Amino acid sequence: MEFRIARGEVFLRVIAILLLVLTAFLVVFDTQTKVVFLTIEKKVTYKDVDVLKILLYVSSSAAGYNMLQLCKYSCSSKGSYEMCMVWISLLLDQIAVYLTFATNTALFEAAIFAFTGSEAFQWLKVCNKFTRFCEQIAGAILCCYVASILMAMISIISAYKVFRMYSPKRFLRLKGK
Structure with a gap:
Protein backbone atom coordinates (compact mmCIF):
# COMPACT_ATOMS: atom_id res chain seq x y z
CA MET A 1 0.00 0.00 0.00
CA GLU A 2 2.79 2.41 0.91
CA PHE A 3 4.58 1.69 -2.37
CA ARG A 4 1.42 2.49 -4.35
CA ILE A 5 1.00 5.80 -2.53
CA TYR A 46 4.67 39.06 -20.45
CA LYS A 47 6.78 41.96 -19.16
CA ASP A 48 3.88 44.35 -19.75
CA VAL A 49 1.73 42.75 -17.05
CA ASP A 50 3.23 42.42 -13.57
CA VAL A 51 1.11 39.43 -12.60
CA LEU A 52 2.51 37.50 -15.58
CA LYS A 53 6.03 38.05 -14.25
CA ILE A 54 4.94 36.89 -10.81
CA LEU A 55 3.22 33.82 -12.30
CA LEU A 56 6.43 33.01 -14.13
CA TYR A 57 8.47 33.18 -10.91
CA VAL A 58 5.92 31.22 -8.87
CA SER A 59 5.38 28.46 -11.42
CA SER A 60 9.15 28.09 -11.94
CA SER A 61 9.71 27.94 -8.18
CA ALA A 62 6.92 25.39 -7.70
CA ALA A 63 8.35 23.23 -10.49
CA GLY A 64 11.79 23.42 -8.90
CA TYR A 65 10.38 22.55 -5.48
CA ASN A 66 8.55 19.53 -6.89
CA MET A 67 11.76 18.47 -8.63
CA LEU A 68 13.60 18.62 -5.30
CA GLN A 69 10.84 16.55 -3.70
CA LEU A 70 11.33 13.95 -6.43
CA CYS A 71 15.03 13.83 -5.57
CA LYS A 72 13.99 12.95 -2.03
CA TYR A 73 12.80 9.56 -3.28
CA SER A 74 16.12 8.70 -4.86
CA CYS A 75 18.10 9.40 -1.70
CA SER A 76 15.59 8.53 1.00
CA SER A 77 16.91 7.14 4.22
CA LYS A 78 15.11 6.15 7.36
CA GLY A 79 16.34 8.24 10.23
CA SER A 80 15.22 9.78 13.48
CA TYR A 81 14.36 13.05 11.75
CA GLU A 82 11.75 11.40 9.52
CA MET A 83 8.83 12.90 11.46
CA CYS A 84 10.29 16.40 11.15
CA MET A 85 10.89 15.98 7.42
CA VAL A 86 7.34 14.78 6.84
CA TRP A 87 5.96 17.85 8.61
CA ILE A 88 8.25 20.17 6.65
CA SER A 89 7.22 18.47 3.42
CA LEU A 90 3.53 18.97 4.26
CA LEU A 91 4.11 22.63 5.09
CA LEU A 92 6.06 23.29 1.89
CA ASP A 93 3.48 21.41 -0.21
CA GLN A 94 0.75 23.61 1.26
CA ILE A 95 2.74 26.79 0.57
CA ALA A 96 3.38 25.73 -3.04
CA VAL A 97 -0.30 24.98 -3.64
CA TYR A 98 -1.56 28.21 -2.12
CA LEU A 99 0.99 30.43 -3.84
CA THR A 100 0.40 28.86 -7.23
CA PHE A 101 -3.38 28.99 -6.89
CA ALA A 102 -3.41 32.58 -5.60
CA THR A 103 -1.09 33.86 -8.31
CA ASN A 104 -3.04 32.09 -11.01
CA THR A 105 -6.32 33.46 -9.66
CA ALA A 106 -4.89 37.00 -9.71
CA LEU A 107 -3.87 36.44 -13.32
CA PHE A 108 -7.35 35.13 -14.10
CA GLU A 109 -8.84 38.33 -12.70
CA ALA A 110 -6.51 40.45 -14.82
CA ALA A 111 -7.40 38.33 -17.85
CA ILE A 112 -11.12 38.90 -17.27
CA PHE A 113 -10.52 42.66 -17.23
CA ALA A 114 -8.43 42.38 -20.40
CA PHE A 115 -11.20 40.38 -22.07
CA THR A 116 -14.25 42.39 -20.96
CA GLY A 117 -12.77 45.79 -20.13
CA SER A 118 -14.25 48.02 -17.46
CA GLU A 119 -16.18 51.19 -18.18
CA ALA A 120 -15.93 52.33 -14.56
CA PHE A 121 -12.13 52.33 -14.73
CA GLN A 122 -12.08 53.34 -18.42
CA TRP A 123 -10.13 50.20 -19.34
CA LEU A 124 -10.33 49.02 -22.91
CA LYS A 125 -10.84 45.47 -24.08
CA VAL A 126 -7.26 44.50 -24.80
CA CYS A 127 -8.06 41.01 -26.06
CA ASN A 128 -9.88 42.45 -29.08
CA LYS A 129 -6.54 43.76 -30.36
CA PHE A 130 -4.19 41.01 -29.12
CA THR A 131 -6.27 37.85 -29.49
CA ARG A 132 -3.42 35.35 -29.96
CA PHE A 133 -1.62 36.71 -26.90
CA CYS A 134 -4.78 36.39 -24.80
CA GLU A 135 -5.49 32.87 -26.06
CA GLN A 136 -1.99 31.71 -25.16
CA ILE A 137 -2.26 33.27 -21.69
CA ALA A 138 -5.61 31.50 -21.27
CA GLY A 139 -3.83 28.22 -22.03
CA ALA A 140 -1.21 29.08 -19.40
CA ILE A 141 -3.96 29.80 -16.86
CA LEU A 142 -5.60 26.46 -17.58
CA CYS A 143 -2.31 24.55 -17.25
CA CYS A 144 -1.52 26.29 -13.98
CA TYR A 145 -4.98 25.53 -12.52
CA VAL A 146 -4.59 21.85 -13.40
CA ALA A 147 -1.12 21.88 -11.81
CA SER A 148 -2.60 23.50 -8.70
CA ILE A 149 -5.21 20.76 -8.45
CA LEU A 150 -2.52 18.10 -8.82
CA MET A 151 -0.40 19.78 -6.17
CA ALA A 152 -3.44 19.88 -3.87
CA MET A 153 -3.73 16.12 -4.34
CA ILE A 154 -0.02 15.81 -3.48
CA SER A 155 -0.68 17.86 -0.37
CA ILE A 156 -3.44 15.43 0.62
CA ILE A 157 -0.94 12.58 0.30
CA SER A 158 1.54 14.53 2.46
CA ALA A 159 -1.16 15.07 5.09
CA TYR A 160 -1.91 11.35 5.02
CA LYS A 161 1.77 10.62 5.64
CA VAL A 162 1.81 12.99 8.62
CA PHE A 163 -1.37 11.72 10.24
CA ARG A 164 -0.42 8.10 9.60
CA MET A 165 2.43 8.61 12.05
CA TYR A 166 -0.07 9.47 14.77
CA SER A 167 -2.30 6.41 14.46
CA PRO A 168 -3.65 5.07 17.78
CA LYS A 169 -2.21 1.60 17.14
CA ARG A 170 1.30 2.96 16.69
CA PHE A 171 0.95 5.24 19.71
CA LEU A 172 -0.19 2.41 21.93
CA ARG A 173 2.58 0.16 20.66
CA LEU A 174 5.25 2.79 21.34
CA LYS A 175 3.80 3.52 24.77
CA GLY A 176 3.82 -0.15 25.74
CA LYS A 177 7.57 -0.53 25.13
Missing part, protein backbone atom coordinates in the same frame (compact mmCIF):
# COMPACT_ATOMS: atom_id res chain seq x y z
CA ALA A 6 4.63 6.74 -3.17
CA ARG A 7 4.33 5.78 -6.84
CA GLY A 8 1.14 7.86 -7.14
CA GLU A 9 2.84 10.83 -5.52
CA VAL A 10 5.78 10.58 -7.91
CA PHE A 11 3.39 10.39 -10.87
CA LEU A 12 1.44 13.44 -9.67
CA ARG A 13 4.64 15.41 -9.08
CA VAL A 14 5.98 14.62 -12.56
CA ILE A 15 2.73 15.70 -14.23
CA ALA A 16 2.61 18.85 -12.06
CA ILE A 17 6.21 19.68 -13.02
CA LEU A 18 5.41 19.28 -16.71
CA LEU A 19 2.34 21.51 -16.43
CA LEU A 20 4.20 24.17 -14.45
CA VAL A 21 7.05 24.22 -16.96
CA LEU A 22 4.52 24.40 -19.80
CA THR A 23 2.88 27.35 -18.02
CA ALA A 24 6.22 29.12 -17.74
CA PHE A 25 7.03 28.50 -21.41
CA LEU A 26 3.60 29.69 -22.56
CA VAL A 27 4.05 32.91 -20.61
CA VAL A 28 7.67 33.62 -21.59
CA PHE A 29 7.36 32.90 -25.29
CA ASP A 30 4.04 34.69 -25.76
CA THR A 31 4.49 37.87 -27.77
CA GLN A 32 2.36 39.61 -30.34
CA THR A 33 2.95 42.72 -32.43
CA LYS A 34 0.14 44.82 -33.86
CA VAL A 35 0.13 47.95 -35.99
CA VAL A 36 -1.64 50.58 -33.90
CA PHE A 37 -1.56 53.54 -36.29
CA LEU A 38 -0.02 53.51 -39.78
CA THR A 39 3.60 52.61 -38.94
CA ILE A 40 3.41 52.65 -35.15
CA GLU A 41 3.65 49.12 -33.78
CA LYS A 42 2.86 47.87 -30.31
CA LYS A 43 4.53 44.70 -29.08
CA VAL A 44 2.98 42.99 -26.08
CA THR A 45 4.93 40.52 -23.93
Whole structure:
Protein backbone atom coordinates (compact mmCIF):
# COMPACT_ATOMS: atom_id res chain seq x y z
CA MET A 1 0.00 0.00 0.00
CA GLU A 2 2.79 2.41 0.91
CA PHE A 3 4.58 1.69 -2.37
CA ARG A 4 1.42 2.49 -4.35
CA ILE A 5 1.00 5.80 -2.53
CA ALA A 6 4.63 6.74 -3.17
CA ARG A 7 4.33 5.78 -6.84
CA GLY A 8 1.14 7.86 -7.14
CA GLU A 9 2.84 10.83 -5.52
CA VAL A 10 5.78 10.58 -7.91
CA PHE A 11 3.39 10.39 -10.87
CA LEU A 12 1.44 13.44 -9.67
CA ARG A 13 4.64 15.41 -9.08
CA VAL A 14 5.98 14.62 -12.56
CA ILE A 15 2.73 15.70 -14.23
CA ALA A 16 2.61 18.85 -12.06
CA ILE A 17 6.21 19.68 -13.02
CA LEU A 18 5.41 19.28 -16.71
CA LEU A 19 2.34 21.51 -16.43
CA LEU A 20 4.20 24.17 -14.45
CA VAL A 21 7.05 24.22 -16.96
CA LEU A 22 4.52 24.40 -19.80
CA THR A 23 2.88 27.35 -18.02
CA ALA A 24 6.22 29.12 -17.74
CA PHE A 25 7.03 28.50 -21.41
CA LEU A 26 3.60 29.69 -22.56
CA VAL A 27 4.05 32.91 -20.61
CA VAL A 28 7.67 33.62 -21.59
CA PHE A 29 7.36 32.90 -25.29
CA ASP A 30 4.04 34.69 -25.76
CA THR A 31 4.49 37.87 -27.77
CA GLN A 32 2.36 39.61 -30.34
CA THR A 33 2.95 42.72 -32.43
CA LYS A 34 0.14 44.82 -33.86
CA VAL A 35 0.13 47.95 -35.99
CA VAL A 36 -1.64 50.58 -33.90
CA PHE A 37 -1.56 53.54 -36.29
CA LEU A 38 -0.02 53.51 -39.78
CA THR A 39 3.60 52.61 -38.94
CA ILE A 40 3.41 52.65 -35.15
CA GLU A 41 3.65 49.12 -33.78
CA LYS A 42 2.86 47.87 -30.31
CA LYS A 43 4.53 44.70 -29.08
CA VAL A 44 2.98 42.99 -26.08
CA THR A 45 4.93 40.52 -23.93
CA TYR A 46 4.67 39.06 -20.45
CA LYS A 47 6.78 41.96 -19.16
CA ASP A 48 3.88 44.35 -19.75
CA VAL A 49 1.73 42.75 -17.05
CA ASP A 50 3.23 42.42 -13.57
CA VAL A 51 1.11 39.43 -12.60
CA LEU A 52 2.51 37.50 -15.58
CA LYS A 53 6.03 38.05 -14.25
CA ILE A 54 4.94 36.89 -10.81
CA LEU A 55 3.22 33.82 -12.30
CA LEU A 56 6.43 33.01 -14.13
CA TYR A 57 8.47 33.18 -10.91
CA VAL A 58 5.92 31.22 -8.87
CA SER A 59 5.38 28.46 -11.42
CA SER A 60 9.15 28.09 -11.94
CA SER A 61 9.71 27.94 -8.18
CA ALA A 62 6.92 25.39 -7.70
CA ALA A 63 8.35 23.23 -10.49
CA GLY A 64 11.79 23.42 -8.90
CA TYR A 65 10.38 22.55 -5.48
CA ASN A 66 8.55 19.53 -6.89
CA MET A 67 11.76 18.47 -8.63
CA LEU A 68 13.60 18.62 -5.30
CA GLN A 69 10.84 16.55 -3.70
CA LEU A 70 11.33 13.95 -6.43
CA CYS A 71 15.03 13.83 -5.57
CA LYS A 72 13.99 12.95 -2.03
CA TYR A 73 12.80 9.56 -3.28
CA SER A 74 16.12 8.70 -4.86
CA CYS A 75 18.10 9.40 -1.70
CA SER A 76 15.59 8.53 1.00
CA SER A 77 16.91 7.14 4.22
CA LYS A 78 15.11 6.15 7.36
CA GLY A 79 16.34 8.24 10.23
CA SER A 80 15.22 9.78 13.48
CA TYR A 81 14.36 13.05 11.75
CA GLU A 82 11.75 11.40 9.52
CA MET A 83 8.83 12.90 11.46
CA CYS A 84 10.29 16.40 11.15
CA MET A 85 10.89 15.98 7.42
CA VAL A 86 7.34 14.78 6.84
CA TRP A 87 5.96 17.85 8.61
CA ILE A 88 8.25 20.17 6.65
CA SER A 89 7.22 18.47 3.42
CA LEU A 90 3.53 18.97 4.26
CA LEU A 91 4.11 22.63 5.09
CA LEU A 92 6.06 23.29 1.89
CA ASP A 93 3.48 21.41 -0.21
CA GLN A 94 0.75 23.61 1.26
CA ILE A 95 2.74 26.79 0.57
CA ALA A 96 3.38 25.73 -3.04
CA VAL A 97 -0.30 24.98 -3.64
CA TYR A 98 -1.56 28.21 -2.12
CA LEU A 99 0.99 30.43 -3.84
CA THR A 100 0.40 28.86 -7.23
CA PHE A 101 -3.38 28.99 -6.89
CA ALA A 102 -3.41 32.58 -5.60
CA THR A 103 -1.09 33.86 -8.31
CA ASN A 104 -3.04 32.09 -11.01
CA THR A 105 -6.32 33.46 -9.66
CA ALA A 106 -4.89 37.00 -9.71
CA LEU A 107 -3.87 36.44 -13.32
CA PHE A 108 -7.35 35.13 -14.10
CA GLU A 109 -8.84 38.33 -12.70
CA ALA A 110 -6.51 40.45 -14.82
CA ALA A 111 -7.40 38.33 -17.85
CA ILE A 112 -11.12 38.90 -17.27
CA PHE A 113 -10.52 42.66 -17.23
CA ALA A 114 -8.43 42.38 -20.40
CA PHE A 115 -11.20 40.38 -22.07
CA THR A 116 -14.25 42.39 -20.96
CA GLY A 117 -12.77 45.79 -20.13
CA SER A 118 -14.25 48.02 -17.46
CA GLU A 119 -16.18 51.19 -18.18
CA ALA A 120 -15.93 52.33 -14.56
CA PHE A 121 -12.13 52.33 -14.73
CA GLN A 122 -12.08 53.34 -18.42
CA TRP A 123 -10.13 50.20 -19.34
CA LEU A 124 -10.33 49.02 -22.91
CA LYS A 125 -10.84 45.47 -24.08
CA VAL A 126 -7.26 44.50 -24.80
CA CYS A 127 -8.06 41.01 -26.06
CA ASN A 128 -9.88 42.45 -29.08
CA LYS A 129 -6.54 43.76 -30.36
CA PHE A 130 -4.19 41.01 -29.12
CA THR A 131 -6.27 37.85 -29.49
CA ARG A 132 -3.42 35.35 -29.96
CA PHE A 133 -1.62 36.71 -26.90
CA CYS A 134 -4.78 36.39 -24.80
CA GLU A 135 -5.49 32.87 -26.06
CA GLN A 136 -1.99 31.71 -25.16
CA ILE A 137 -2.26 33.27 -21.69
CA ALA A 138 -5.61 31.50 -21.27
CA GLY A 139 -3.83 28.22 -22.03
CA ALA A 140 -1.21 29.08 -19.40
CA ILE A 141 -3.96 29.80 -16.86
CA LEU A 142 -5.60 26.46 -17.58
CA CYS A 143 -2.31 24.55 -17.25
CA CYS A 144 -1.52 26.29 -13.98
CA TYR A 145 -4.98 25.53 -12.52
CA VAL A 146 -4.59 21.85 -13.40
CA ALA A 147 -1.12 21.88 -11.81
CA SER A 148 -2.60 23.50 -8.70
CA ILE A 149 -5.21 20.76 -8.45
CA LEU A 150 -2.52 18.10 -8.82
CA MET A 151 -0.40 19.78 -6.17
CA ALA A 152 -3.44 19.88 -3.87
CA MET A 153 -3.73 16.12 -4.34
CA ILE A 154 -0.02 15.81 -3.48
CA SER A 155 -0.68 17.86 -0.37
CA ILE A 156 -3.44 15.43 0.62
CA ILE A 157 -0.94 12.58 0.30
CA SER A 158 1.54 14.53 2.46
CA ALA A 159 -1.16 15.07 5.09
CA TYR A 160 -1.91 11.35 5.02
CA LYS A 161 1.77 10.62 5.64
CA VAL A 162 1.81 12.99 8.62
CA PHE A 163 -1.37 11.72 10.24
CA ARG A 164 -0.42 8.10 9.60
CA MET A 165 2.43 8.61 12.05
CA TYR A 166 -0.07 9.47 14.77
CA SER A 167 -2.30 6.41 14.46
CA PRO A 168 -3.65 5.07 17.78
CA LYS A 169 -2.21 1.60 17.14
CA ARG A 170 1.30 2.96 16.69
CA PHE A 171 0.95 5.24 19.71
CA LEU A 172 -0.19 2.41 21.93
CA ARG A 173 2.58 0.16 20.66
CA LEU A 174 5.25 2.79 21.34
CA LYS A 175 3.80 3.52 24.77
CA GLY A 176 3.82 -0.15 25.74
CA LYS A 177 7.57 -0.53 25.13
